[in-house]
Amino acid sequence: MLALALAATAQAKELPKLGQAPLQQVVAALTVEEKIALVTGQGMVFPGLPDDMQAPVVGAIDDHVPGAAGATVAVPRLGIPSLVLSDGPAGVRINPTRKNAPGKTFHATAFPIGSALASSWDTALVREVGSAIADEAAAYAIDVMLTPAMNIHRYPLGGRNFEYYSEDPVVTGETAAALVQGLQDRGVGASVKHFAVNNHEWNRNTINARVDERALREIYLKGFEIAMHKGQPWTVMSSYNKLNGSYTSESTWLLSDVLRTQWNYQGLVMTDWFGGKDAVAQMRAGNELLMPGTGSQRKVLSAALANGTLDQRVLDRNVTRVLELVLRSRAYKQAPHSDAPDLRGNATISRRAATQGMVLLKNDAATLPLAAASRLAILGHGSYEVITGGTGSGDVNKAYAISLLQGLQNAGFSNAAGLGERYALYIAEQTPKLPTTLWYLPKPRVPERPVEAAELAQLAQQQDLAVVTISRGSGEFVDRKPENDFQLSATERALLQATSTAFHAQGKKVVVVLNIGGVMETASWRDLADAILLAWQPGQEAGNAVADVLSGAVNPSGKLADTFAINLADYPAADGFPGKVLQGPDPNDKSIFGEIARAAEVEYRDSIWVGYRHFDTRKVDVAYPFGFGLSYTDFSYSDLKVDGGTQGPVHASVKITNTGKVAGREVAQVYVSAPSSPLPKPAQELRAFAKTTLLQPGQSQVLQFQIEGRDLASFNPELGRWVADKGRYSLRVGASSRDIRAQQGFDKAEASSYTP
Structure with a gap:
């Protein structure tokens, strides 16, 4: 008996531990059941949840942060902790009270919504907001915040536009990247969402968005691409909807070809809660974590491994990416938490952010x-x-x-x-x-x-x-x-x-x-x-x-x-929003809360003509143009200088002067007009922006901009490449898309093309 005990002890000591042994050894030491558990979360329990969406193991949900959106599975014998994931875009979303802590509250700061943050055009401020949210997440033992939400404002009636940023992908991408940086500066992971084309709520779990590739690349994916490169988020959340016939969480083209191969994304992809239909297809596509996790998903994956429809190597790859996320987390590092965030200090940040937006x-x-x-x-x-x-x-x-x-x-x-x-x-x-x-x-x-x-x-x-x-x-x-x-x-x-x-x-x-x-x-x-x-x-x-x-x-x-249009019908997306039902209700196809789902489709007939790209190019009168906003003072724009563009990036600078009587800040917006081309182009497109510091009356500031050659390009679907045409470009700096204060041309001697 003593010999057996000693042998068991020795075997336990030989188990590879996460962070101490190579990841391949840790993955090899996992049982099949543990691997499947790691790629499916702990689950959720709430009223109305259908049977096939119930938690994998009843009573096994780790609820040490009540109200958090979900958690991953721990494997203690290999040193793998559980991660806690929390909504949301405007601050930490958890329950304010707990049964085991009577008389104590667990509040979080409510920051301005995404549309307000984007309207500040102040990425440094957004980064500060991200850090404040992360500090509260850390205080409450949360590892990943399910934010930023960054889908395009295609049409004003989109139900979640409030938490998204803009009709423009540059504003969207830069704002999202700043929030990601702020969160991850503090060691809390971000999850950019909803990837991709989740632009309205109607039938969101089943609707098929039909979008041409140019619109996808230039409008609906561009912001995500910016956020990936500049923010390097730990995680990405796939959306509920289908894209051109496939659920995004099951799309190899979107999650592997675009996200990983073309954009070189190195983080983890998770589903939106109960997103998609085919767990095996999700695993193959590169959707490594199925959230919140269900018992039926685990059964399907186990059967697929047994019958060979899911390759063990695919499962191991996905488990490895989950473990890479765990290694970055506060839970793995055993970082302390206080349950007492600086709510007073963060309220000050929230107030300042609100005024700036x-x-x-x-x-x-x-x-x-x-x-x-x-x-x-x-x-x-x-x-x-x-x-x-x-x-x-x-x-x-x-x-x-x-x-x-x-x-x-x-x-x-x-x-x-x-x-x-x-x-x-x-x-x-x-x-x-x-x-x-x-x-x-x-x-x-x-x-x-x-x-x-x-x-x-x-x-x-x-x-x-x-x-x-x-x-x-x-x-x-x-x-x-x-x-x-x-x-x-x-x-x-x-x-x-x-x-x-x-x-x-x-x-x-x-x-x-x-x-x-x-x-x-x-x-x-x-x-x-x-x-x-x-x-x-x-x-x-x-x-x-x-x-x-x-x-x-x-x-x-x-x-x-x-853009604030005069009439709702002035938006080109009004034609066909939110979509059409293709067939009657399917009793076997239920959404997250048990409602009977319907097959539906929406065609993005507006293509790239979203927001000011439509209004400015087609000279449609508007109530308030993109980029518009008044001040209690006045600003002048002068000394515009533009260099480069022939081969490399374009460098520009402009001097902003407060010509009024009170201190104020100004947002300078850089638009570029491309030469005529067989490919239809908007009259101008935002390529960069910057906000001054607080300028006193008479004070000036020179703002600097750099526009990469790739950012002059449009996506040519016939070539499958980004193409920047040769010819005369116009760089325009303005206080809005319809208030251009300075402009200067530059020439591009030869066309350039870029891989996606």
Whole structure:
């Protein structure tokens, strides 16, 4: 017996341990069951989950971070720990309370939504936000954050546009890369998502997106390519949808040919939760980790290994990539966690980020900034119940949210006597009347409070100015609607009209604050307002951040990362959005929450003509162009210098001078117009951008840009290559796509081509 015990002890000592032995030895020491467990997560349990989506082992889920999205499987005998993965794009998403810690809270900071961060055009700030999110993730023992979400804003009604960045792939890619860098600077992994072409929510689990290769390369994959090269994310999350007939998580072309061979990606690919249908095809395609993991997936993979339809070498390759991720993780390094992040310090970062992303759309007769201690009539339901961010995986369980009323009062402004109480009573009366919805869907909002003309007339006599907030919710699982969402509701329009009439009759101004997650219609009502501030969904410090800008404590410097069209029909994607049903419901094909799925398809007929590429090239009038945003000061552009371009990169510089009376920041946007070509080209395309530091009146800063030769190219699908034509190019620097301040041509003597 002693000999057997000694032999067992010796055998245990000889087991290869992760990080101590070569990875090949660790993989070889794993059993088949352990390998399959490593490429499938621990699973999830929640109401309504179909049987085939249940966790692999009931009761075996490691729930030491309640509310985290999922976890990988540990193999303690080989020194392999479990990794914890958490949503989300606007901050750490975990449960705020725990059964084993009564009286203690586990809140996280709610940062501004993705559309707001992108509108800052400030990659250094976005990187700082990423680091703050990572610090909170580390405090809560989270290894990988499932962010950034970076699909293109193809059409304003896309349900998750709020957490995505822009209609432009350069803004998207640079913003995403900065967030990735900020996260991974702190040792927390990022997961760029949703790869790829997940541009709306309708039938997202089954829809087939048909996209031509040029549009794929130039619009829908380009941002991901930038994020891969500049951010080097630890993980990528494949999307739910099909792309040209294949689920993205099962697409060898997308995950192996493009991502790994052409882009040289070295990290791990995971599915979106319960994404795809064929676990074996996912393994072969290079989707190494199936999340959150199900018992049925493990059975399928085990059978496939036994019958030879899954090669052992493919499984070993995927296990190796999972272990490479584990080696990078805080869990493997046994990094300590406190469960006590610096919420106060991160709230300061959130507030600053919110102000930098706000866009001043209108400011007639210097309505803003407000005079100190102004007496305001604060109107609109959204002024009292602010929307800090979207729902679903983009939600954050924050400790508090500052309403616009609170923020304005904190800044020294006052509200009309009794007005806040009337709104509070109305909201309390209306809330119980709201329809119930499924727990995972965005909650309905109380309709706008009707305000009588007599009440507004009295307010206009007593108060100095009106501030009206228009708010919109956003969330996962559903797309937006034209009525009462993209457009104003009848009650909102009546409120704006009556407020404008009453206050203008007294010679007083009206300010509109847009507390929204995405583009909305403004052209039909903007003349009713003297100033319009696009505040987005700005995180938990919403009211304080809005007050910072309205008061002039912060000079707005945000610029639109999307075009605001006059009409919804002006977007070319309006033709065919969100798609069509191909066949009736299939009872055997259910989505994540058990709804019967339908086969559907959407054709991207707009091809590359997304956003300003369409509006500017085809000279379509818009409400506000891409890149637009006002300031409380003025800037001049001068001394544009352009060098190179014949063979190598193009170097450019421009001097930005604050010619106004208050300090401010400016975003310089570099567009390039290509020579005529048999391949249709947009009139101009954004190729670079930079934001100045805070310039005092009279102060200047020279901004430098470098545009690589490859970035002048368009994808030629017939050649299967990127091609930069020879000829005369024009480099244009502007304050928006339709406000070009300086331009200079350069010649390219010979055409160049580049492999994908």
